[in-house]
Amino acid sequence: MNSTYRLYEYKSFNDIIRIVKDSGIIDEQAETNEHIDYLNEYLECIGTKSFIFEPEYVDRDYMEDYTRYYAKCFQRYSKLCSRIIFFGEKFNQSKLEKDIIEGNSEIIKSLQSSFLGFIVLRPLPKTILGKICLKTYPVNEHSNRIFPVLRNYKIHFLGIELTIKSLAFQEQDNAIAACATSALWSALQGLGYGWGKNNISSPSEITQNAKKITSDYSKNFFPNKGLQTSQMA
Secondary structure: OOOOOEEEEOOOHHHHHHHHHHOOOOOHHHHHOOOHHHHHHHHHHOOOOEEEEEEEEOOHHHHHHHHHOHHHOOOOOOOOEEEEEEEOOOOOHHHHHHHHHOOOHHHHHHHHHHEEEEEEEOOOOOOOEEEEEEOOOOOOOOOOOOOOOOEEEEEEEOOEEEEEEEOOEOOOOOOOOOHHHHHHHHHHHHHOHHHOHHHOOOHHHHHHHHHOOOOOOOOOOOOOOOOOHHHHO
């Protein structure tokens, strides 16, 4: 099997950042991202044991942002992202591939039952966290957490469909999607899905739509530092 991925035992999200950095996909600025410590704690809490690293992944939202802004920058940005897929069980890559080729139904069940979600890593300076869909924190009698707005996200890995119930999040950046745009993107993930997933706007589309109500149509809207209240509405 021609592997377009690598399978690792999970230790920490810091290790993932180092692996991706050593692959030349992101730079050393990623290690200063303030969300790394949070993800270390989160991934440990949901019981992460292993992860898949796909170094070349096409993400729709980033591709929209890339064509609107990053492709036109003087600095050369890659149009490809990376994807990290998380599992609550440990797997061996050679055995995994062998079982899939042989059609072993048990390995497919194990992948599906232990799937914890995924993170898309963007090839940007520091603000690398693209679409994030992870299993929610455990809910029990000792927890006051509730998750009223969740939906199913489906991905495909080696022809196997994996589903996680979550609500997508992504980190705001300094050009396409400031805080309001990123918040609206997450809100549309939950509330706008009934319109059809192809109708959920990318961050750059949200910002571009906000431009339609500004009085200055000559203004270059990218890079953008934020939206006014009327534009959010």
